[in-house]
Amino acid sequence: MTDWGQHLSQMRQTAPLIQNITNFVAMNVMANVILSSGASPAMLHAEEESGEFAAIASALTINIGTLSADWVRGMVAAADGANKAGTPWVLDPVAAGATTYRRDTSAQLIAMKPSIIRGNASEILAVSGAMTKGKGADSADSVTAAEDGARALAKSIGGIVAVTGPEDFITDGQAAYRVRNGHDMMPLVTALGCSLNGVIAAFIVGQPHLEATAAAIAYYGHAGEVAAKTTSAPGSFATAFVDALYTISPEQLSQAARIEKI
Template sequence: MENCGAYLDTLRRTAPLVQCITNFVAMNVMANVLLAAGASPAMVHDAEESAEFAGIAHVLTINMGTPSPRWIEGMVAAAEGAAAVGRPWVLDPVAVGATAFRRDLGARLLALKPAVIRGNASEILALAGAGARGKGADSADPVAAAEDGARRLAASSGAVVAVTGPVDFVTDGVRAFRCANGHALMPKVTALGCSLTGIVGAFVSGQPRLEATVAALAFFGLAGERAAHGAEGPGSFQVRFLDALHGLTAADLDRGARVEAA
């Protein structure tokens, strides 16, 4: 896919307001990642206001990482509020296959029609109703094993489905792309995967869902590659990663994106 940088340019020009319903671990990291990229994060999750705020935000992201009954009320209300005003929302089905509670929640959120679903291979397989070998929030399945399930899930749900891993796979059920950007240090920093969901949301706001999702993954992965240069380990990598997100230009992304049709 060409011109990934154009999607980054649009994000920075529009600075979309991204409503993030995410887990306790991810909030601070996710907010900083979105700010560094050029978006405007808002951590609004309570049911008393989440639906109303979804009508204000440009895009909504929902992460299932630390669900509770009250938070679930906020998730559902926000997804319904976004739908009422035609705003897209992104689902991150964290550990959806781990427990019956999470499986039921995943099915309930899927029925509310997310625009994009982003997860690891085990999460996508579980959400698609296939066998998965997830270990908590971590994947025990390779991305390649989830490609057929991702296509089926995209076709049945109407969502763009992104399976993230060493080489990401993204499909709308008809077209598909692979993105090979990234670095091995990225999974060593907690909440970076959750933060990627926020970046996908920021890119998707006002832009074609499939192409914008691919561009988001390439941008995030390329920042990881740049941050790894000179990093001594996960601690210094995390700081350098925020700087890399902030410093990457559209031209950098066009040159560095490793994306191909699948």
């Protein structure tokens, strides 16, 4: 039986430095989420330094939520710097199917072979070339509908694809896990989905990427479960969620993780 809490324990012992190129909406929330989990955030995106910093960081995340040409150049520089340094990186193709610019940017970054691609079902369907019902950043497709596309995409990048939703699906193209932790209040708080990328990035540093990604998602979902025990409104839930990330122990995660190997 897998001790999922060991992944949280190792992450906190390592306290990795996570470089994040994320959207304007998520920056502050994401930084607090990463700090509360036990890692260290760095929020920088300028082309002039992002590639250089990616060689220093323990891991990198790239989120295309608020795109502009200069930010895309910074993303590409960071991904290139990470690849050259052997730094693992996570891509979140936010609303990938919404516009040509997003489709092209997602394709450009996926061609650089991220270690992890994390998105909702509609985003994963869009970047895997399948038809999607999604509009904007919201998913209109089921996680199950995206599973075949996720497996194919994982094989094409030689990495991991995580489809997040009411139940989460994580695969390396062959093996896969399903995670059933989480709470309905989580989508009501802006940037919690985006902030998960930083936690995944922190967990995969020095750990097997497939299992560490599943553990990170279970930990994040369990924080939602813990937070919901103390509040029933989104504003107070947001505070309780960050507190839960801080207080959950490896032992608690080992007991609470609802992860099934498929």
